Structures are given as C-alpha cells and as structure tokens.
Amino acid sequence: xxxxxxxxxxxxxxxxxxxxxxxxxxxxxxxxxxxxxxxxxxxxxxxxxxxxxxxxxxxxxxxxxxxxxxxxxxxxxxxxxxxxxxxxxxxxxxxxxxxxxxxxxxxxxxxxxxxxxxxxxxxxxxxxxxxxxxxxxxxxxxxxxxxxxxxxxxxxxxxxxxxxxxxxxxxxxxxxxxxxxxxxxxxxxxxxxxxxxxxxxxxxxxxxxxxxxxxxxxxxxxxxxxxxxxxxxxxxxxxxxxxx
Numbered sequence: 606x607x608x609x610x611x612x613x614x615x616x617x618x619x620x621x622x623x624x625x626x627x628x629x630x631x632x633x634x635x636x637x638x639x640x641x642x643x644x645x646x647x648x649x650x651x652x653x654x655x656x657x658x659x660x661x662x663x664x665x666x667x668x669x670x671x672x673x674x675x676x677x678x679x680x681x682x683x684x685x686x687x688x689x690x691x692x693x694x695x696x697x698x699x700x701x702x703x704x705x706x707x708x709x710x711x712x713x714x715x716x717x718x719x720x721x722x723x724x725x726x727x728x729x730x731x732x733x734x735x736x737x738x739x740x741x742x743x744x745x746x747x748x749x750x751x752x753x754x755x756x757x758x759x760x761x762x763x764x765x766x767x768x769x770x771x772x773x774x775x776x777x778x779x780x781x782x783x784x785x786x787x788x789x790x791x792x793x794x795x796x797x798x799x800x801x802x803x804x805x806x807x808x809x810x811x812x813x814x815x816x817x818x819x820x821x822x823x824x825x826x827x828x829x830x831x832x833x834x835x836x837x838x839x840x841x842x843x844x845x846x847x848x849x
Contacts, residue, residue: 635724680810695774729771753816769802
C-alpha cells in the first residue's frame, strides 16, 4: 500500500488560496474541447454542408427564377435550408456528453451550468457560421443574386439569425436529450418557437436583397428575440441540466 501524501502547511495554504476557475475559463475550456473534437471528426460540419448543398441543388433544378424572382424567394430558401441543416449539429450537441457519463460528472461538479450552456451555444454558432460562409456564395451563383440594398446588413442579419437558431436549439436539444426519439423531438419543439425569428430573418434578407425599404424593424425584432430567449435559456438551463 502506498504511503499517504502529506502536504506541508505552505502547500496547503497555496492550494487553498488558488482561485477557482471562473465561468469564462470553464466556457472557453469546454468550447475548445468541442472544437477540437469536431476538428478531428468533422461529423457535424460535413453533414450540415452536404445537407445544405443538397437543398441548393434540388431547388435549382426544380425551378429557374429570374433575377427579380430570386431576390423575392431566396431569403426563405436560405434560412430554411440553414435551419434544417443546423438540426444535424444541434442533435450532436449533447450526444457526446452522454458518453462515459460526462454530463453527469459536470452536473455534480461545482462548475456553473451556464458556462456549459454558453460553450455549447457558441460552438454551434461557429459551426453554423462556417456552413453559412460556405453556402452563401453558392446561393449567389445558383440564383444569380445581386444585392440592391446595403450588403453589410446581411452580415448583421446572419449573426442575429444564427444566434436565434442556436441558442434555442442548444437549449431544446438539452431538454430532448433523455427522450427516446430526440432526433425527432428536437425539430418538433424548435421549429414552432423559431417562427418569429425565421420570419424576421426572411423578411430582412428579402428587403436587403431587393432594396425596397428599410429592414430596421425586422432587425430590431430579431435582436429583441435573441435577447429575450438568451436570458430565458440561461435562467432555465440549470433546471434542465439537473432534471432526471
């Protein structure tokens, strides 16, 4: 039997005085872990890009709109394809944590639950952003799109819209985690509650593409939606995490 480890008084004071990890450090550590695992496997990114590319090709073969018609409808096509493709990443958000009881270990640790939620939401935000960066030029090519309004607003709409999808998606993926058919349950919960955000994203994108009017109302609505649901998800996540 090995001898017990005895710490000196100075070492005990040093350990006691060492600061506990902050929420931000835990968030960045968990986010780095998720990014590293995705970099090695590329499961979510490859699946999302393949799915979105399939949607683009199918719709391009289904009809051949003029440039004006494309500006009217492509906003809906873009965001619906991103929403469906994001489900692939959202379904895998918590699946990795179930293995080897990682989620249970986090639940009994003193780490704040919101740090875990933010790391997952930020990771999904980065994954969907990569998808959008790859697919947006293809949409522009396939549908002969030219932006008539201020193009920089598309970046703001994309950021707000992506966060609206992933913050709710990450939260509801945690809720449906322990259900038998979580792949089916997540879309059933997420799609209805995402309708206001999806409407704002589609309308704002269409207005910027056509240059018809100002998209300020829809952008503000999207920002308020993000703020409200971010606060709600952060408030309720601890209850979801500790639920049996």
